[in-house]
Amino acid sequence: MALSVEKLKENFAKNGKTLAQWARENGYQPREVYLVIGGQNKAKYGRGFEIARKLGLK
Template identity: 80%
Template sequence: MALTAEKLKENFAKEGKTLAQWARDNGYKPRDVWLVVGGQNKARYGRGHEIAVKLGLK
């Protein structure tokens, strides 16, 4: 089952991590990750989809 954006943010907060750091560690731009998590990028294909899958959103 896929995570919701809110649950994902909670998990990051519990672990003391930031989405920006996760983005850099995984070779993505922080802005691209925020667009996916925030819903502005629907993540249907391409890099956005790849980010959503790695984060567990899809």
């Protein structure tokens, strides 16, 4: 089951980690991750899709 964006943010807050930290640790630019989280990148293919999969959104 895919996580909702709200649940994802909640999990990050619980663990004391930022999305930017996660992005850097996984080889992405923070902006790419924020575009996926915010819905500007629909994450249907490419890096956006890869990011969404790793975050558990897809």
